[in-house]
Amino acid sequence: MCVEKTPWEQVIDFHGHTCPEIALGYRVAQIAMRELGIKPTPSAELKVTAQTHSCALDAFQVLNHATYGRGALIVEEQGQHNYMFEYTGTTVRVFITINPEILDHLVIPKDLSSRREVQNATLEAIQFLLSSEESMFCSIQKE
Template sequence: MCLPQPIQEKKSGEFPTYDEVVEFHGHSCGGLASGFRVAVAAMKALGVERPKDEELVTIAETNACGVDAIQFITGCTAGKGNLIIHDYGKHAFTFYCRKSNKAVRVVTCLDGFMPEEMHALRPKVFSGQATEEEKARYQELAHQGVHAILAAPEEKILKITYVDIKPPQKAIMYQSIPCECCGEMVADGKTRELDGKRVCMPCYLSATNQ
């Protein structure tokens, strides 16, 4: 039986490499590369290291690829409750440090970094109508764009602003109780009342035809 190898902790001030982020995410793309730059810049600006709990909070205004880079590098994850996603379709991210009560908002400025030819090829590639030659060309251009984002001076691709925000609410710890309809365990704060019973959301929605 093979046991998982322990994750090697980074030295103080050392960040994961882009290759490590790609391995976590599954593929390389402009969105992931920009998220990588955002995460590193934010942690440097706040002078923080990867938290073990909720010391650092990220508020993301997109749910795109860059969020995975931010999770991997900053340690802000949905499971810990310190990753908050408001999908406004904007590549903008706010990072809040509970210890210092400081926050920084980072917005990407990528105009001109992804080749224009990519925009013309994208619809054909993602609709499955591109030829093998067009697919290869798209990947070549995407690689060029990623390289440009990773190599660019920070001030050319990121707008970093210190902001004042209200401290985000900490993750709520719920007690698990059995749904009185299906019997499966559910967080008590996530239940609904139905005919005098505490039921989970799927059972509630099914019973009320929602």
């Protein structure tokens, strides 16, 4: 019997482990698709421009099918968690900016003494990122 993996499981398999930045990317990818709300034509594809290299980008590759290899995932390194999603051939763009106070949850404290404490802190951060109020999580601008 074959069991289909959830989108979350697919992202984790692709990335190789769970971490807060994967949760951030997972959430951003879902918000972007909801906000775009359109299906591309056969000649259009989703392009993502990110302003930082991070684990979050792997979620975009899996969930949004915007890969480096096809040139659909572009990084303009500025060290900021700002993302633009757009379909080629359309004028619709969605800009998602992560609120600064959310970024504190991406870093797991280094002074934790046991592997269990690190795992617990990681799971708490992931849960926070996936369940925080959207207005607290990010700002969304649609053009």
